[in-house]
Amino acid sequence: IVLTQSPGTLSVSPGERATLSCRASQSVGSTYLAWYQHKPGQAPRLLIYGASSRATGIPDRFSGSGSGTDFTLTISRLEPEDFAVYYCLHYGSSSRFTFGPGTKVDIK
């Protein structure tokens, strides 16, 4: 399974809404779809698992949705600390994991 993320870069102003897309090359179980935030010099941070469940401590401005081949991460009101690269991750039936190429969210 190949994951495609769009856009590659999203320029947004603080306080605005950001919508990030993750598309799978074939239908996948939403159970196995997660989203991560990655900032330079830090380890990635789990945001969403099971396509729509927020991880512990993640603010409610982050939400995930989708099923089948199309998944979305929405950041309702961007805070300065949200500017980062976001990756989707899928766990496949062959016990292997696939990351999408990432979406960079930068300041407009």
Next chain:
Amino acid sequence: EVQLLQSGGGLVHPGGSLRLSCEASGFTFSSYAMSWVRQAPGKGLQWVAGITGSGTSTYYADSVKGRLTISRDNSKNTLYLQLDSLRAEDTAIFYCVKVGGNVQVFFDYWGQGALVTVSS
């Protein structure tokens, strides 16, 4: 508190070998699958290897099969990644990750990362 403390990165010549370690604490290590994820300079995240909690099954990305070996010592709460026949394109930050979830499957905790530089 879950902690994954990595060690073992460094500079290695092409064709050389290196072993990364990841000492886990704060959870029952043997009950959880673990994986290694890498990020090459300027590139995205790439899963490279995984291992079951008991250590009896291992899984690899096609791009590293035969050159990277994942293993674990549950008596020492430690995960390992042996890197052999290293190439310049293996230069990356390597992260040790814990696999979480029951029905869902995802990486819930990450180590701090270890930089592996392959250069002559």
